[in-house]
Amino acid sequence: MYPILDLPVASRLDTEQLGSKPKFWVQLDNDKWLFKEARFKTGEDWAEKAGAEIARAVGISAADVELAAFEEKRGSISRNFISVARGEALVHGNEILRFGSPDTIKIRGFANKTIRWRTLNELFVNSSLTPPPKFLRNSRVT
Numbered sequence: 001m002y003p004i005l006d007l008p009v010a011s012r013l014d015t016e017q018l019g020s021k022p023k024f025w026v027q028l029d030n031d032k033w034l035f036k037e038a039r040f041k042t043g044e045d046w047a048e049k050a051g052a053e054i055a056r057a058v059g060i061s062a063a064d065v066e067l068a069a070f071e072e073k074r075g076s077i078s079r080n081f082i083s084v085a086r087g088e089a090l091v092h093g094n095e096i097l098r099f100g101s102p103d104t105i106k107i108r109g110f111a112n113k114t115i116r117w118r119t120l121n122e123l124f125v126n127s128s129l130t131p132p133p134k135f136l137r138n139s140r141v142t
Contacts, residue, residue, distance in 0.1 A: 002049060005068040005077065007035065012070070018092070026070070026077065033077040035070055048076035 005028075013025040013032065021044075022037040038045035048065050055062035064079040082088045 002067050004074070005066055007068050007070045007077070009071065023075075025080075028077075032080040033066075033068075034080065035068060035075050035077050037070070037073050037075040045074050045076045048078070052078075 007026055007028075011026040011028060012035075013027055016023045016025060016034060021039065024035055026033050026035050036044070036048065045067055049067055052062040052065035063081050066077050068075055068077040082090050
């Protein structure tokens with residue numbers, strides 16, 4: 001069983017604008033974490049935690065995720081994994097897909113959920129982006 005961290009009100013920082021769900025940054029010790037509020041009876045909080053733990057168990061890089069509550073609202077927190085000091089920046093998936101050829105994007109379409117690791121690998125190889133550590137390590141994934 002995983003503990004649910006009760007986040008202090010004073011830990012709240014900036015609101016995160018991207019995405020469809022309420023979320024904001026919190027400061028815990030020396031780290032920034034993104035709190036994602038779970039919608040009522042969806043399991044979004046524990047699904048985030050389960051996904052991170054399963055990914056780690058099979059050797060795929062994943063953010064550190066913990067279950068959390070803020071002012072009695074359930075959710076999860078993900079540790080910020082970007083280091084500005086090392087010159088890193090977060091690039092969202094839709095931005096990566098823009099590097100593909102128009103034909104590739106037109107064929108697959110943004111609504112298509114079947115984009116494969118091989119496709120992402122091709123996008124990284126043909127762009128100036130560097131994938132996250134261990135992203136392409138497991139060649140069995142297609």
